[in-house]
Amino acid sequence: MERPDIYIASVGTALPGDPVDNATLVRRFRLPAVWEQWIDAFVGTRSRHFSMDLDTGRTLHTLADLGEAAGRRALDTAGVPVEDIDLVVMASASPDMLMPATVNVIADRLGINGVPTYQLQSGCTGAVQALDVACQMMLSGRHQTVLVIGGDSCAKHLDLGMNLADMSPHMQVNVMLFGDGAGAAVLTTRALADTPVLRRVFTRLQGRGREPGQIVRWYGLADRETPGEPVTEDFKAIENSAPGMAAEALHDLLADLDWKKEELDYILPPQLSGRMTRRVLDHLDVPGAEEISRVEEIGNTVNAIPFFQLEQILPDMVPGERAIGISVEASKWIKAGYAVEKPASKLEVR
Structure with a gap:
């Protein structure tokens, strides 16, 4: 049997709030000013987005918020009604809670029901794992149109009162590296003109x-x-x-x-x-x-x-x-x- 093509009908993404540059990060964690240049040179990342207010510690966006926004954008861009989605797969290293699974909260908000849902716990390769699971299930012939989501909200683990300057480099570098965000893709085996294939x-x-x-x-x-x-x-x-x-x-x-x-x-x-x-x-x-x-x-x-x-x-x-x-x-x-x-x-x- 010939392997069907899997089309990437659309992609949607979501970022929380305004970008936080290195100077802001250095001031917020009371680090020496020279750290701004250190982050530029050693990490090479200029800014990131956080789901929390760095002044108050209040959570402004949950991972479900970001995943819902990304998923809705992907569905709208593809012009696919939620009734056509017959599988949802999500990957995250930082779900909102142990239960209910964040994928199910997002599916509920999008109006998706009566379909299999899976949430994978993994780090930087998790989104590719989610794509792999989706593709394998689509190649079985049982699923035709799938929503794949990947996202993380690491800022909720930041302790705004910590003295970062006295912590080990292992902790310091994590604060500089990560940002919050979510993405989603609509995959389908229905042949679409002028559409990339996975x-x-x-x-x-x-x-x-x-x-x-x-x-x-x-x-x-x-x-x-x-x-x-x-x-x-x-x-x-x-x-x-x-x-x-x-x-x-x-x-x-x-x-x-x-x-x-x-x-x-x-x-x-x-x-x-x-x-x-x-x-x-x-x-x-x-x-x-x-x-x-x-x-x-x-x-x-x-x-x-x-x-x-x-x-x-x-x-x-x-x-x-x-x-x-x-x-x-x-x-x-x-x-x-x-x-x-x-x-x-x-x-x-x-």
Whole structure:
């Protein structure tokens, strides 16, 4: 049986509030002014968006708020009624609560009901995992039009009273790296003219016998006073491993599709930080492809990242163009990727 094409009918994204630049972050956490230059040089991210008011600590947007906004934009752009959605898959490392699952809150708000819903708990490769799950279920023939959501709201874990200057570099760098946001895509097996196709999606665990590169602890009432920092990031290990893992993911996708580097029109690299993105791009060595990066302006939005990148390229792709996106997750070392192509010609069927 011939594999059906999976079309990316639309993408929608959402960011909370105004951008927070490095100078604002330095002032808010009472850091020496020289830190502004340190963030620019060491992290390479200029701004990010937070779901909380940094002055009061009040939550302004939940992850469900952001996911609903992104999902609604994707549905509206695709012109797809909610009644046509027959599966919802979401990825997040920071759901609003353990239960109910944030995916179900979003589905309820969008008016989606009576369909399977899945929520995946993962870091930077979670959105690609969600795309993979959606694609596998669509290829089974049981689902035709799917809403895939990815998003994170990490700011709710910030302690505005902490003395960041006295904390370890593991904690300091996390405050600088991450921003909040959500994205969504409508996928369909219904043939659409002038619409990019998701050619491949894959994820691979590479963490056997390796220490995690990132740990985020989850505290309950009984252990919330446990000593130690809630988040640790082995940035040196990530610097050493991420470029090579990204190159492996690119090689695997190219080999599977029988594509060549020089045939790529767009490269969507991992978005840990501006500095790391540049290092990864040097390692990928795809000089003919246009780099699509958003991390310098919106920070590392974790599971929202691929949707912001796709949102930027999809309107500009012309028939015959190809793009590859790569994700790397340090928590237990996962590499992932996806390939998009705009077919040279396709009849529209509605």
